[in-house]
Amino acid sequence: MRLDGVGRRYGLRGDWVLREVDLSLPERSLVRFEGGNGSGKSTLLRMLAGVETPTEGQITGRPSCGYVPERFPATMPLTTRGYLTHLGRVHGLSRTVAVRRAGEWLERFGAAGHSDTPLSELSKGTSQKVAVTQALMARPGLLVLDEAWTGLDHDARTVLDHAVAERVAEGATVVFVDHDPGRLAGASDAAYRVEGGRLRPVAEKDGPRRRGGAAGGGKRVRVVAEGPPGQPPPALPASVIAEQLPGGTIVLTAPVAYSDVLLGSLLEQNWYIRSVREESA
Numbered sequence: 001m002r003l004d005g006v007g008r009r010y011g012l013r014g015d016w017v018l019r020e021v022d023l024s025l026p027e028r029s030l031v032r033f034e035g036g037n038g039s040g041k042s043t044l045l046r047m048l049a050g051v052e053t054p055t056e057g058q059i060t061g062r063p064s065c066g067y068v069p070e071r072f073p074a075t076m077p078l079t080t081r082g083y084l085t086h087l088g089r090v091h092g093l094s095r096t097v098a099v100r101r102a103g104e105w106l107e108r109f110g111a112a113g114h115s116d117t118p119l120s121e122l123s124k125g126t127s128q129k130v131a132v133t134q135a136l137m138a139r140p141g142l143l144v145l146d147e148a149w150t151g152l153d154h155d156a157r158t159v160l161d162h163a164v165a166e167r168v169a170e171g172a173t174v175v176f177v178d179h180d181p182g183r184l185a186g187a188s189d190a191a192y193r194v195e196g197g198r199l200r201p202v203a204e205k206d207g208p209r210r211r212g213g214a215a216g217g218g219k220r221v222r223v224v225a226e227g228p229p230g231q232p233p234p235a236l237p238a239s240v241i242a243e244q245l246p247g248g249t250i251v252l253t254a255p256v257a258y259s260d261v262l263l264g265s266l267l268e269q270n271w272y273i274r275s276v277r278e279e280s281a
């Protein structure tokens with residue numbers, strides 16, 4: 001997906017919120033946006049999600065998109081299940097698959113007990129779980145998360161971290177804004193700051209340690225694994241470093257957020273895990 005000369009202002013004579021944004025968002029990558037209040041982060045994410053059109057410039061190559069807006073409009077007269085089934089259908093899922101996926105995600109987020117609750121009666125946190133679920137259900141190629149962790153309890157935040165890692169490992173582009181600078185630390189492949197109506201890359205804080213790396217340190221896991229003869233390692237996000245040793249052994253270092261997904265995909269492809277160790281940043 002690409003942005004070329006993208007700009008946005010509200011109204012014909014309004015000030016430009018953003019201008020001259022040129023940006024490439026590769027597949028299988030996690031990209032962080034930061035900036036002060038009112039700098040234009042949500043405006044940028046709305047354009048990425050396609051719910052708002054740039055005033056100038058072009059966005060091309062947008063894959064199917066799941067979007068968690070900063071404020072979730074829980075005003076429809078539907079139950080959680082009814083709403084998620086409806087949204088799943090909008091995203092092109094069959095009714096059966098939509099019901100199943102909604103159930104699975106609500107279970108993961110610890111909100112399965114609220115399937116029959118009207119949206120208007122949900123607590124703020126549960127409502128946020130529904131907002132995140134509707135974005136994840138259709139396994140989108142682009143996931144846009146605007147402060148999506150806000151309001152979630154600790155366990156649900158961890159589930160969302162893992163869900164992000166799963167999407168990236170499956171080849172999606174995930175873009176996010178979060179007020180916590182430690183969110184998904186070390187896992188981002190790129191980071192940008194919105195300031196003064198412009199977008200600029202954030203310099204790496206930990207040097208050229210990681211290929212494709214970006215801002216943030218963060219804990220990493222080191223996995224030593226042996227693959228079936230001749231089999232290449234699974235496709236991995238750029239923030240996972242793979243070092244191939246003679247004899248089919250591979251040493252992978254990955255952000256902690258990716259550890260479950262990484263181990264899962266190695267085991268699925270019949271790799272033998274020799275050791276897993278946490279490394280400090």
Ligand SMILES: Nc1ncnc2c1ncn2[C@@H]1O[C@H](COP(=O)(O)OP(=O)(O)OP(=O)(O)O)[C@@H](O)[C@H]1O
Binds near residue numbers: 039041
């Ligand atoms: N629908 C709108 N109509 C007019 N102005 C808008 C609209 N949406 C956003 N703006 C203006 O655009 C600017 C950027 O807002 P935006 O919400 O994108 O910032 P943000 O970086 O996400 O802020 P925050 O961190 O506070 O959420 C602000 O000056 C805001 O007032």
